Amino acid sequence: MFYGIDLNTRLMLGTAQYPSPEVLRAAISASDAEVITVSLRREGPGGSGFRDILQDSGCRILPNTAGCHTVREAVTTAHMARELFGTPWIKLEVIGHADTLQPDPFALVEAARILCADGFDVFPYTTEDLIVGEKLIEAGCRVLMPWGAPIGSGQGLRNIGGLRAMRAHFPQVPLVIDAGIGAPSQAMQAMEMGFDAVLLNTAVAKALDPVAMARAFSDAITAGRLAREAGLMPARDMAHASTPVFGMAELLA
Amino acid sequence: MRIDLNGASHETAAPTLADLIVETGIEAAAVATALNGQFVPCAARASTPLTPGAKVELLAPMQGG
Numbered sequence: 001m002f003y004g005i006d007l008n009t010r011l012m013l014g015t016a017q018y019p020s021p022e023v024l025r026a027a028i029s030a031s032d033a034e035v036i037t038v039s040l041r042r043e044g045p046g047g048s049g050f051r052d053i054l055q056d057s058g059c060r061i062l063p064n065t066a067g068c069h070t071v072r073e074a075v076t077t078a079h080m081a082r083e084l085f086g087t088p089w090i091k092l093e094v095i096g097h098a099d100t101l102q103p104d105p106f107a108l109v110e111a112a113r114i115l116c117a118d119g120f121d122v123f124p125y126t127t128e129d130l131i132v133g134e135k136l137i138e139a140g141c142r143v144l145m146p147w148g149a150p151i152g153s154g155q156g157l158r159n160i161g162g163l164r165a166m167r168a169h170f171p172q173v174p175l176v177i178d179a180g181i182g183a184p185s186q187a188m189q190a191m192e193m194g195f196d197a198v199l200l201n202t203a204v205a206k207a208l209d210p211v212a213m214a215r216a217f218s219d220a221i222t223a224g225r226l227a228r229e230a231g232l233m234p235a236r237d238m239a240h241a242s243t244p245v246f247g248m249a250e251l252l253a
Numbered sequence: 254m255r256i257d258l259n260g261a262s263h264e265t266a267a268p269t270l271a272d273l274i275v276e277t278g279i280e281a282a283a284v285a286t287a288l289n290g291q292f293v294p295c296a297a298r299a300s301t302p303l304t305p306g307a308k309v310e311l312l313a314p315m316q317g318g
Contacts, residue, residue, distance in 0.1 A: 043313040047314065063317070076291065079285075084312070
């Protein structure tokens with residue numbers, strides 16, 4: 001449940017870096033995503049074609065504040081996005097460093113507080129830090145989006161233990177792994193660990209065949225979610241025979 | 254007067270933000286606007302005067318992750 005919205009599929013797909021508008025359109029369709037992320041940039045040529053793709057996709061739009069480094073930039077961008085896309089949803093990014101693209105947790109919490117008070121449904125791009133998560137919840141966030149790894153790095157879940165602790169610490173809060181996912185197996189792992197959704201972009205957009213990769217991620221995320229619901233067996237240190245010993249023949253002469 | 258429009262110097266006679274958008278030929282509903290770093294809602298554009306040196310941003314939907 002994401003701000004009162006139930007999603008049937010748990011892949012949230014970014015719309016940047018595709019080789020062509022046609023491939024973007026086909027990848028959204030193949031991904032079965034119900035949520036796609038977009039940004040705001042200076043008006044230029046070719047904008048109407050992109051608007052048509054958004055419209056035709058039938059997806060819920062999650063605008064981002066990508067590239068914002070200060071509270072003020074992020075808040076202003078969020079207001080502009082709310083008017084332009086007609087949605088209170090905002091993927092709140094306040095970047096702390098231009099190279100690492102690591103979120104600035106202090107500015108993030110402050111911006112989240114301002115936006116939540118102003119009626120936004122904030123999806124904060126954060127780290128797996130539990131205290132930052134608590135502060136974001138206190139600020140009014142009802143979803144948290146911890147990174148898997150740095151944006152665009154494709155490293156997968158870099159801090160498995162920390163993410164497990166976060167899942168356990170916020171049992172009632174929808175948690176979305178946002179950023180750093182490079183392969184469908186990594187997205188499936190996140191779902192098996194109990195995360196509620198995965199947001200990714202580069203891994204699909206930069207695949208040799210983005211449409212096929214969109215399908216691969218969709219299937220992996222569906223499988224991971226099903227596995228979580230089915231209940232994974234606990235791992236053991238030692239072997240444990242699966243075939244019963246009872247009824248075993250004596251064949252030693 | 255000379256203003257800054259989307260990061261470029263721009264000469265305009267438009268007295269308000271709404272007039273500036275008409276002057277650029279951009280569809281008014283296709284952009285969100287900010288003046289000097291502050292969001293200006295669509296409904297407030299006609300009552301938002303431009304002054305020399307004003308920094309105007311006209312933003313549109315773009316691909317994003």
